[in-house]
Amino acid sequence: MSITTPISQENIVVGEVANGLPLTIPVYRLKGNGSGPSVYIQANMHGAEVQGNAVIFQLLEQLKQLNLKGDITLVPYANPIGCNQKSGEFTLGRFDPITGTNWNRMYHYNNNLVTQFAKDHSQYDDAALKNNFKQALIDEIDTKLNGPAYLLNTGKRIALNLQKLAHQADIVLDLHTGPISSKHLYCPTYATDSARYFNIEHVLLIPSDFDGAMDEASFCPWWHLSDALGAQGRDFNVQVEAFTVELGSQEKIDLTEALNDANSILSYLNHKNVLEDAPHKPSNITRYACHLDDYFAYYAPIGGMVEYVAPLGGHIKAGEPIAHVLRMERYLSEQPLQTLSLDCDAIAILHFASASVNQGTELYKFFTNVFEL
Amino acid sequence: MSITTPISQENIVVGEVANGLPLTIPVYRLKGNGSGPSVYIQANMHGAEVQGNAVIFQLLEQLKQLNLKGDITLVPYANPIGCNQKSGEFTLGRFDPITGTNWNRMYHYNNNLVTQFAKDHSQYDDAALKNNFKQALIDEIDTKLNGPAYLLNTGKRIALNLQKLAHQADIVLDLHTGPISSKHLYCPTYATDSARYFNIEHVLLIPSDFDGAMDEASFCPWWHLSDALGAQGRDFNVQVEAFTVELGSQEKIDLTEALNDANSILSYLNHKNVLEDAPHKPSNITRYACHLDDYFAYYAPIGGMVEYVAPLGGHIKAGEPIAHVLRMERYLSEQPLQTLSLDCDAIAILHFASASVNQGTELYKFFTNVFEL
Amino acid sequence: MSITTPISQENIVVGEVANGLPLTIPVYRLKGNGSGPSVYIQANMHGAEVQGNAVIFQLLEQLKQLNLKGDITLVPYANPIGCNQKSGEFTLGRFDPITGTNWNRMYHYNNNLVTQFAKDHSQYDDAALKNNFKQALIDEIDTKLNGPAYLLNTGKRIALNLQKLAHQADIVLDLHTGPISSKHLYCPTYATDSARYFNIEHVLLIPSDFDGAMDEASFCPWWHLSDALGAQGRDFNVQVEAFTVELGSQEKIDLTEALNDANSILSYLNHKNVLEDAPHKPSNITRYACHLDDYFAYYAPIGGMVEYVAPLGGHIKAGEPIAHVLRMERYLSEQPLQTLSLDCDAIAILHFASASVNQGTELYKFFTNVFEL
Amino acid sequence: MSITTPISQENIVVGEVANGLPLTIPVYRLKGNGSGPSVYIQANMHGAEVQGNAVIFQLLEQLKQLNLKGDITLVPYANPIGCNQKSGEFTLGRFDPITGTNWNRMYHYNNNLVTQFAKDHSQYDDAALKNNFKQALIDEIDTKLNGPAYLLNTGKRIALNLQKLAHQADIVLDLHTGPISSKHLYCPTYATDSARYFNIEHVLLIPSDFDGAMDEASFCPWWHLSDALGAQGRDFNVQVEAFTVELGSQEKIDLTEALNDANSILSYLNHKNVLEDAPHKPSNITRYACHLDDYFAYYAPIGGMVEYVAPLGGHIKAGEPIAHVLRMERYLSEQPLQTLSLDCDAIAILHFASASVNQGTELYKFFTNVFEL
CATH class of the missing domain: 2.40.50.100 (RNA polymerase II/Efflux pump adaptor protein, barrel-sandwich hybrid domain)
Structure with missing residues (x-):
């Protein structure tokens, strides 16, 4: 029997440019059978960092031939302004050309929500805690997106739309590149073990501080919730894993390397029980790590x-x-x-x-x- | 007897560009007789905000005809990269074109220095406290400037060079403009009374938080020292006043308005006892204020x-x-x-x-x- | 009886950006009764020169209340790349950010077509000459647009799409602005008399040279055809009038001035017999001219x-x-x-x-x- | 006996930026014994095309150990605006950021000077023709540089200052790079034989048209003079050779490749009799050519x-x-x-x-x- 998982596409509107045309982002979705964690993968938040789109292409090409336990959502071209911002031959989309703000520093985090939640929901069991907290995070994003439009700047609106998708997942991968760069992985210290399932030789271990990035926006609330409940004496693991995957150099598409990186990601997802009967395993390489400091x-x-x-x-x-x-x-x-x-x-x-x-x-x-x- | 105060010029080197040429900034100095507070005024940290250079011109034209109690240092063209960064007809110097970092968010502040100083020097009298703390601030900047060059990014090096000059003064004015803007003044709440001596109708009252700007880098250490000593029960006034003066719109030179703004600044400096027998007094206008929040x-x-x-x-x-x-x-x-x-x-x-x-x-x-x- | 002329809209595709989304331009059309000349008006070919969009708004608001003798086509936002190209607060769309080529220097002109046409069609009567030549111009553009896509650069493709619309008209107005500017009109010398019907005090008289701009691309073929036939002893007036209308300063929308400029254009169109029973007449002002040299x-x-x-x-x-x-x-x-x-x-x-x-x-x-x- | 040719440096001023600082270019000169042709080599007219500076470095390192027959002038960093124009990480100096004009399309050529000269000086012998024409070219540049400053735009002033140096030489090399590029040579058709002395596999043969570039500005007057005298029946060879040398990719310094390219240039200069007892010979490679069309x-x-x-x-x-x-x-x-x-x-x-x-x-x-x- 041939295995195929259908892919659906939705285009979400994340803004409008000066001539009134909508800024849209394509969102691809594959359904799992519900028995595994759900996954969110995005690419190209910084305009010049295009290789992640090729990785998403190679992921889709393989995923459609697999059965999935968890749902997977994939978002190429995550930043329609950054993607198309040229100055000379190069793409300038690392920061908003009007304000200078790094597009990957505009995600939302409200520490008060965590503190209050830990206080109010300590009587819930783990599953209820997880469901309710996930919903609380999504609701907070929705409240901002549905609030007065004049309160949101351009980058915030894009970031919130993406973050709403990310908060629905248990695993979040934000695909970036460096300028001229080797592959490396930003990994929260609590997930160090998972770093061994990516085929990435260099691992940067980061603490629980929030500095505006997608990976932090995804794991900080859960990490801080885990800490807050821990302070109450309750053991509640961090429920979400989030990584920034640095794929190499910007301004470059390499489909062969993209296939390697897709396999690296599938190896991690397989380890996390997202895939059914998938062969993907990590390579036998030495991995080097250092702390962010x-x-x-x-x-x-x-x-x-x-x-x-x-x-x-x-x-x-x-x-x-x-x-x-x-x-x-x-x-x-x-x-x-x-x-x-x-x-x-x-x-x-x-x-x-x-x-x-x-x-x-x-x-x-x-x-x-x-x-x- | 005709009064004239001589002006001296020094060009300081604040960096090097890619073709190896030095980045220099002109520094103009007028000596006072030592009986009044010293003053530091800079302009054009953001490339498009040029009107401050014209205000410094009009200040120099008047100051050279006055006798001074305090020393005055004036720095036009504070940012030699920002000044010369064009893209199309307009000047792009609000942020580092490479990193996106706002040039006016790169000043230095070390809260630990303040805390430690308050602890170690509480036995000093006010004058010694002031002298020693001023020197400690300058020394810290010097340590950074004289440390390994590979530790300082481009904007930080420019900012530290300016901050070293600013820390030597009792009064610091950073001349900016908005995009298309009315005149307004960023005023720390403790100096609200002084705002009445500028001919500026709109006053923004700001708290003691440090967010990287020149005015904050100038008053925060002194304000926090005052607070820290206050917590020890000692009354030690904030010894430095620092303001960001927003002169109107960017990309515009208006010599007549510059003369008005020079007179507004001279009115404030006269109130602060910097000038000898100067006629400058504030205009009788209604001033409106609001808090930063x-x-x-x-x-x-x-x-x-x-x-x-x-x-x-x-x-x-x-x-x-x-x-x-x-x-x-x-x-x-x-x-x-x-x-x-x-x-x-x-x-x-x-x-x-x-x-x-x-x-x-x-x-x-x-x-x-x-x-x- | 209330007069209203219906307006129709079509969105034409003039390119694709890097994330694959189409670049579209809105085209508005009003039908005349066929007894007057047809008109093409476009705005905002240079990204910062936005006021022409407001003039088209004010034209539409009036035209829908008039009966028309000639068809009118109006194109705001003529350049979807230029419109949306920011660098800092300002819009950078005067030239292609990748190549530096001025967007208004990429229109097409083939002098050989004119020479050959004058040789081959001298036996035709005036009406046939006009129809056939107009069709030949349109066909040449179509051939380019329908040829191999790898032969057309980005700006050329946008320009050709607009030029195809312009070649269908007898009157072409390209709405621009200067940087900081007074109103002025680029007028081909043969149409000097028509300049008296615009309410524009300053008129620049230009010769028949082609330098890549829309106005030149519109009148050069007809002017050179007139010259070539004249050299054969035949009197064939230039059949098309084309102007670049400089509306004032860039980066500014002023709806009141836009109404004045719409009235100025309607005065000219009324003179050219495009409008039915319209009241629009030129203002009684002194007009100053100079030659391009x-x-x-x-x-x-x-x-x-x-x-x-x-x-x-x-x-x-x-x-x-x-x-x-x-x-x-x-x-x-x-x-x-x-x-x-x-x-x-x-x-x-x-x-x-x-x-x-x-x-x-x-x-x-x-x-x-x-x-x- | 150790051979060394002294190197002298002069910094020429080619403009001023907005904060009043001069734009300077370093000019390095080595004297020959006068028995060979003189040489002018410049690099980095386009800001991102930096490798030519490394080639000039490697040339100087070798030339100072050689005896020279002809004078050699070397100009790195030919464009102090382009060199320092960043937008994001990359250098944007292909065109004036204000106007979009390609910096290498602003050199001067006056065809009338050639026509008039051919008419007026046909009675001169070859040596006098050469000397007088060379002086006439230099004089024309001087007239423009010494004329009213308000007639020269920024790029023109830089170009004329360089062209004045180039016109003094018999051999002109303008060192460029492509974006991502193999090495190739722009060679005027009359100098095809010389192309065999560079170690460059790809040769683009260009006609005598002037399109504003340095190589054209250097050979066009001489080529057109040769043509004009030829039309009078006189055989007068083109006296100057000029090439644009495309060294590979932009945004890259490679000192090893720079040494190879220096040797390639020295091979050509040796062939042209500029060097004394130098060993440099061309490599035995197949060279492929095509015509500009x-x-x-x-x-x-x-x-x-x-x-x-x-x-x-x-x-x-x-x-x-x-x-x-x-x-x-x-x-x-x-x-x-x-x-x-x-x-x-x-x-x-x-x-x-x-x-x-x-x-x-x-x-x-x-x-x-x-x-x-």
């Missing part, structure tokens, strides 16, 4: 033209060259070619997308104090 | 082409039209001209610079719950 | 912050100040405030939109060698 | 996310895939992954820098009708 941004100490020489994903020793900076303005008056290095061992995760850097441009990000996962 | 951002509830009809600085009644939104896409299918209004009385302070707005663009900012100062 | 671009001779003092539309005498340039970098080392003036009498038509100018920025455009029309 | 721009026939699969520099057969276009908006309604191909054989030279493309974006440029050189 040890994720080190190295800013250009001088302005100039940069040759990046640290291999991405590579282990760099203190003192090894990470970049050469060419300063042709001063060819005669000083050494025109300067070599940069680090004071400590590190893994180079990503570097700036352009060779032209001002003093103070973020040149590299490094894992430091690395340990095997 | 009542400063209301009204976002475009629909996308379209906007005719702004609320007079800036004008008192608007609930229900009165503030804008018409034209949506020619839908001329036949719905009312193509929509009228927007407010639910409450307000003063329109500023509006968006363009007639083309997406749904969710910040259309207006209003004072609500207004009271006379 | 005398339209003088004045570039900033130095960099600085500019106070524009020449009144737009005003008659400037040689030597009178047109701008002050503030250079605070050099307050001590040279005269910080420089005054600019012209060597000849002129009318100031428009100036740059920003006060911040590099050396060589186009500061003003002036009519010189002005004469009354 | 056969340089084919392939625009995206649909909007979408593009995976580029044609190998740059590779020979593509008609019908082979050149790109896949992913359109996730339409996953269910049509084939979401479209394959593009060509109708004819070709060499893929460059492709667009981003994976996100609107319909009509220039996707690829191809050599067609290729022949071996």
Whole structure:
């Protein structure tokens, strides 16, 4: 018997541009049999980070041939403004071009809701707690979306529409890329074990702070609820897992790598019991982790033209060259070619997308104090 | 005897661009006789907000004809990147074009320094407290500026260089403009009385929170020190006054208005005992104030082409039209001209610079719950 | 009997953006009784030049209450990319953000078609000549639009779609604005008499050269056909009139001025016999003209912050100040405030939109060698 | 005896920005013994095309160890505005951000000067013709640079300053890059033989038309003079060779490749007798050429996310895939992954820098009708 799960499409309206045309986002849905956790996956919230759309393509191509235990919702092109914001050849959609606000810092979180909920619902059993809290989160988003339109800015409206979809799921994956980058995973510390099921060598362990991003907006309420109930002496696991999956470099579509990344995600989903009789298993690779506090941004100490020489994903020793900076303005008056290095061992995760850097441009990000996962 | 105070100039280096050239800022200084408070005034941190340079011009033209009690430092073109960042005809320097970070949210504040200082220095007298705390603030900035260059991003380096100058003063004025705007003043609540000496009709009263801006970076340490010492039972007034002066609209130089605004600032400085035998006095105008929580951002509830009809600085009644939104896409299918209004009385302070707005663009900012100062 | 002419709407697709969504333009049509010339009016080809949409609104509001002799087609939001291209608060749609090409320089003109047509069709009578030539122009556009999609760039595809509509009309009006600008009219020299029916004080007389703009693309083929037939000794008037109407300043919607401009256009259309029993007549104003060669671009001779003092539309005498340039970098080392003036009498038509100018920025455009029309 | 040629540096001022600071360009000069042709090499006229600066670095490192017959002038960072124009992480300096004008289309050419010169100086011998014409070209640039400052726009002023340097040389190399690109050479047809001395596999043969670029501005006057004198029956070779050298991809510094390209240029200069006893010889590679008319721009026939699969520099057969276009908006309604191909054989030279493309974006440029050189 051939297995196929039907896919449905809905286009949701998340805003209007100046000539009055609606901003829409396509939402694809596959139904599970209800026995597994539900999943929400989105891509391309930042305009230049397009590879996630290809991963969603490869996921759909495989998912339609599988039976599912949990429902899966997939949203490519999550940000219709960011996707289409060009300046020169490149896509500028990392922040709202009007305000500068990072599109991935506009999700909503209300800590008071959590505190109050923990106080009011401690008598509920686990299942009721979960259902009621999930509904409370969705209701709060709905209240904002249905409130006066003049209270919501452009990015908030997009973010809330996506967050409403995400809150309905037990597993949330936000597909991003770095500028020029190796693959890496933002993983909340409580879900460290799950990181072993993705085929991603570098794992960044993040705490329970809320800084506006989709992954945080998805796990913070549940994590803080777990903490609040814990403070009351009740053991209530964090019910939702959420990750930001960094797929590599921006401004690039690679369908073969997208298939690899789809398989990596399916391996994780299989582990989480979303798929029925699926073969997907994690690769046998060494995974390196560091804590967010040890994720080190190295800013250009001088302005100039940069040759990046640290291999991405590579282990760099203190003192090894990470970049050469060419300063042709001063060819005669000083050494025109300067070599940069680090004071400590590190893994180079990503570097700036352009060779032209001002003093103070973020040149590299490094894992430091690395340990095997 | 003709009075003249000499002016000196220094150019400080605050960064380097990609072709290796230094980013410099001109700093003008006038010496007082030491009997009055010292003053720091800067302009044009945001690239399009140029009118402050004209105000500094008009200030210099007058100051050189006066005798001064306190030293005055004036810095036009505070942001050499923002000043020169064009995209189309307009200047884009509200945020770092690479990161989106608002240039006026990168100043430094370390609350721990204040807490520790209050603990360690409570035995000092007021004068020693002031001198030592001022030096501690400057030292902390110096430590950062003299630390490893790879720790500072571009905007932080500019901000710290300016902040080092500001921390040396007792009075700090940061000259800004809105997009299309009436004049208004950001005033910390403890300095409400001083707001009466500026010729500015609209005063926004702000609390002691730090959100990265120059005015906050200048008054927060002193305000929090005053609070911390107060908690110990000691009465130590906030020793520094700092204001953001919003001069009107961006992208505009008006030398006549600049003279008016220079006179407004001189009136305040005269009140603060910076000038010797100066005639400058505040105008007899009604001043309206509101608290920051009542400063209301009204976002475009629909996308379209906007005719702004609320007079800036004008008192608007609930229900009165503030804008018409034209949506020619839908001329036949719905009312193509929509009228927007407010639910409450307000003063329109500023509006968006363009007639083309997406749904969710910040259309207006209003004072609500207004009271006379 | 109440007069009403029905309006129909069609949305044409002129491209696709990166997330696959179609770029559409609304086209409004009113039918005449066939006894007068047909009219095509478009607005907002440059993204920031929005006032033409308001003029089309006011035209529609009046036209639906009139009977028409000729068909009228109105196209607001002619450029769906330009309309929605923001960078900071302002709209950047003067050129393709990827290539820099001015959106209003991408229309098509094939001089060979004209030469060949004049050779092949000289035996036709005037009416047949007109019909056949009009059809030949439309066919050529259709051939391009229906040819291989990989031959057309983004702007060309938008332009050709609009040009196809324009070629169907006898009268073409392209509604633009300057940056900060007085009203003025680009008028082909052969249509000078018609310029007297618009309520526009300043008229720029342009020759038959093709430089890529809509007005030129509309009149050049007919003008050159008239010339080519004239060279054969045949008198064949230019059959099409086309104007670029400059409505004032960009980034601004003013519904009252839009009504004035709609009346100005209706006065011209009434003169051309498009309207039935319409009352619209030109105002009794003095009209000033200059030839395109005398339209003088004045570039900033130095960099600085500019106070524009020449009144737009005003008659400037040689030597009178047109701008002050503030250079605070050099307050001590040279005269910080420089005054600019012209060597000849002129009318100031428009100036740059920003006060911040590099050396060589186009500061003003002036009519010189002005004469009354 | 150790050979060393001293290098001198001069910084020329080519403009002023809005805060009054000068725009300067570093000019490096090495003196020859006067027995060989003089050389002018510039880089980075387009802001993102930085690799030429590294090539100039590698050239200087070698040239200072050689004896020279001809003078050599090297100009990195030729465009101080373009170099420093960021929008997001990338450099936007392909066109003036204010006007959209391509920085490499603003050089000067006056055909009348050539015609008049050919008429007036036909009695001169070759050496006098060359000297006088060279001086006439320089004088014309000087006249413009020394004329009223308000006649020159920003880009023109930069271009003229560079062109003045270029006109003093017999050999002009303008170092550029494509977006994502293989190496290729723009070569005027009369200098085809010289193309064999560069280590560049792909040569684009261009005619004598002037379109504003540096190479054209350098060879057009001489080529047209040669033609004009030829029409008088006199044989006067084109005295100047000028090439645009496309070094590969933008936004990238690669010092190893820069050394290769420096050697390629030194091979050509050695052939032209600029160097004394230098070992540099061309590599033994097959060179492919096509004529400019056969340089084919392939625009995206649909909007979408593009995976580029044609190998740059590779020979593509008609019908082979050149790109896949992913359109996730339409996953269910049509084939979401479209394959593009060509109708004819070709060499893929460059492709667009981003994976996100609107319909009509220039996707690829191809050599067609290729022949071996």
